Amino acid sequence: MKKVINDPANVVEETIEGFLAAYKDQFRKVDDVNGVVRRDHKEKVAVVTGGGSGHEPLFIGLLGEGLADGVTLGNVFAAPNPYNIQEVAKAADKGKGVLFVYGNYSGDILNFDMATELLELEGIECRTVRVTDDVASAPADRKTDRRGIAGDVFVVKIAGAASETGLSLEEVTRITQKANDHTFSIGVGLxxxxxxxxxxxxxTLGDDEMEVGLGIHGEPGVKRTKLLPADELTDNLMDTLLKESGITAGDEVCVLVNGLGSTTLMELFIVNRRVTKILEEKGIRAYDIDVNSYCTTQEMGGFSITLLKLDDELKAYYDAPAISPYYKKLEKKPVKATQ
Amino acid sequence: MKKVINDPANVVEETIEGFLAAYKDQFRKVDDVNGVVRRDHKEKVAVVTGGGSGHEPLFIGLLGEGLADGVTLGNVFAAPNPYNIQEVAKAADKGKGVLFVYGNYSGDILNFDMATELLELEGIECRTVRVTDDVASAPADRKTDRRGIAGDVFVVKIAGAASETGLSLEEVTRITQKANDHTFSIGVGLxxxxxxxxxxxxxTLGDDEMEVGLGIHGEPGVKRTKLLPADELTDNLMDTLLKESGITAGDEVCVLVNGLGSTTLMELFIVNRRVTKILEEKGIRAYDIDVNSYCTTQEMGGFSITLLKLDDELKAYYDAPAISPYYKKLEKKPVKATQ
Structure with missing residues (x-):
């Protein structure tokens, strides 16, 4: 595969340099480690996210008002080390404690937990919410074994919104955990x-094959099949997603159709067309819909569908403004009649 | 190539349906044709952009406040027909005239010009700015033969900002033409x-080859070479771009590093790192930097670099807010000291 890079050993450092070259007025590098923090977040619970690099714009692109205050970045598809996590948390901490939000992978768990121990010795209180949205990665009775994929976006968004209101670490953690428990995704790799x-x-996959439930590092999915037309594929994915999530008529959801890298926005719109039709047919209200490539796997082909089941509390935090270079929610304008 | 589509004949219609499923509160379809307009733009010059589909988020993603009021979409890589253009212009028109902004391709010129004739018979005044930013597509003495590539983004942005201020069609056209004359790009395909x-x-390209100056529909470039490391490639591209644009020490520019589809944001950041270093070394001020994939060629690998040379007038319009689902500029906050 052709890549526009220099030494492969330096891609993460150079990615951070290139990011900061564009957005240095808003963010700064954390000394010594591959981490970045906001310059101007107020005295509040610090939301720190991160994980392996290679999923851009995740995680670095989620830094900003109403989102993450710090990101800690490992090498491509590798967890950040405990020292890295620790330094980022210290740089983001404003004395109100730190909430870690990250995808549920064993390397990340190990290193974030170790960093937490070290930080608590230094008097910085830490809490953790592990994102477990991928319904294809473990059955419902082992929900805490599920991987985190594009649902990271919704969970970090809610965490950031909750922390901006000045709530305590316990409350921000509770709300963020709830956001995770309400977030369900399924992906497909092409x-x-x-x-x-x-x-x-x-x-590897055959020229006419796809893999349903494939993870964002190429972890095995649940089914390898022939490539299907977009509508039939979307029907299958939504069937599984609605069954696994228990989302049903009368519920209200936020939707994210997320591209994995090389799947075009045209294709994502075509998928979204079907997703929204299915929701309408089932009597599920799509409160907000986002179609974009936030959580990628380098130039992997494929996409995922994420549903966040709303309640009044989550909706209020979802509606709060969020402003990062790669994810922006402005204050909602009144919706006009559909023509 | 694997695509997540249904019938290839319907991709544009289904793309529009999927787009509107997400953003129907802000935009509506134009009856009978593949076109979309804003619901709520005020009485002002209407900015209409468009061209072939397949470059998403361009053009549909540029609809919004401070950007385009209407988009007219042809089939993939094919100009919209005159009737399509005409209907979109009529739907976007608020009695103050219509400014067409589109990439300089023969099919588009023919059809937009034909639509203009028909619209003027109906009493709608039209003006045209053709985007000609691709310095690799024709020499400097044939500048009006140059193709439009990612520079579309800057030119539409300035056009939208100028029209929002309530200026006359003549003035909006003059400012938009100036934005185009100040916009220079070069791309590379992998x-x-x-x-x-x-x-x-x-x-087709060999496994170790790239093509400098390749157009966004695969038009031939100026040089086919072995794949270079990111820094060396960026040095070469910036050499050409600075020479062709005449941008030099003391100038101030906006930068867009634009991915063509499957080139990752990680790679674009690595390119941006070098672009900003070169500008700094040359004494050229980067006023604003954007790193994203706005103008794509399906899942083409490669990127382009665009420079918009600012003056006080263009800077004021560049700074105006712009809010579309895929391009957002908020009011500029005061820049903090760099650490």
Missing amino acids: TPGSIPGAAEPPY | TPGSIPGAAEPPY
Whole structure:
């Protein structure tokens, strides 16, 4: 795979440099480690997210008002080390404690937990919400084993909104955990992405194949099938997603149709067309819909669908403004009649 | 190439349906044609952009406050027909005239000009600015032969800002033409994208090759070479861009590093890192920097660099708010000291 890079060993450092070259007025690098924090967040619970690099704009693109205050970045598809996490948390901390929000992967768990121990020795209180939105990654009775994928976006969004209101660490944690418990995703892979410097792609698929439930690092999915037309594929994914989530008539959801890298926005719109039709047919209200590529796997082909089941509390935080270079929610304008 | 589509003949219609499913509170379809307009733009010059589909989020993603009021969409990589253009212009028109802003391609010129004639018979005054930012597509003495690529974004942004102020059609046209005359881009292709339903990619490149100056429909570039490291490639592109644009020490520019589809944001940041270093070394001030994939060629690999040379007038319009689902500029906050 052709990549526009220099030394593959330096991609994360150079990514951060290139990000800060564009947005240095808003963010600064954390000394010594691959981490970035906001310059101007107020005295509040600090929301720190992160994980392996290679999923851009996640996580670095979620820094901003009403979102994350700090990001800690590992190498491509590798968890950040405890020192990295610790330094970012210290740089983001405003004396009100730190909430870590990250995808539920064993390397991340190990390192964030170790950092938490070290930080608490230093007197910084930490809490954790692990994102577990991928319904294809474990059955419902092992929900805490599920992986985090594009649902990170909704969970970080709610965490950031809750923390901006000045709530306590306990309250921000409770609301963020609830956001995670209400967030459900399923993905499909069509073509593998490639890791900078790696000779081989992380997995292979036939020219006419796709893999339902594939993880964002190429983890095995639940079913490998022939490529289906967009509508039929979307029907299948939504069937699983609605069954696993228990979302049903009368519920209200936010939707994210997320591209994995090389799947075009045109294709994502075509998927969204079907997603919204299905929701309408089922009597589920789409409160807000976002179609974008926030959580990628390098240039992997494929997409995921995420539903966030709203209640009044989550809706209020969802509606709060969020302003990062790659994710912006402005104050909602009154909706006009549909023509 | 694997695509998440249904019938390839319907991709544009279904793209519009999927777009409107997400953003119907802000935009509406124009009856009978593949076109979309804003619901709520005020009495002002209407800015209408468009061209072939397949470059998403361009053009549909540029609809919004301070941007385009209408978009007219052809099939993939094909100009919209005159009737389509005419209907969109009529739907966007608020009695103050229509400014067409589109990339300089023969099919688009023919059809927009024909629509203009028909509209003027109906008493709607029209003006045209053709975007000609691609410095690789014709020499400086044939500047009006140059193609429009990612520079569309800056030119539409300035046009929208100028029209929001309530200026006359003549003035909005003058300012938009100036924005185009100050906008310069160069691109490079690494892997071809594919057209939905087409058996073959629009061009081929060797596994270790890239093509400098490649157009956004696969038009030939100026040089086919071995793949270079990101810094060396960026040095070469910036050399050409600075020479062709005449941008020099003391100038102030806006920068857009634009991905063509499957080139990752990580790679674009790595390119931006070098672009900003070069500008700094040359004494050129980067007033604002944007790193994103706005003007794509399906899942083509590669990127382009665009520079908009500012003066006081253009800067004021650049700074105006712009709010679309895929391009947002908020009011500028005061810049803090760089750490």
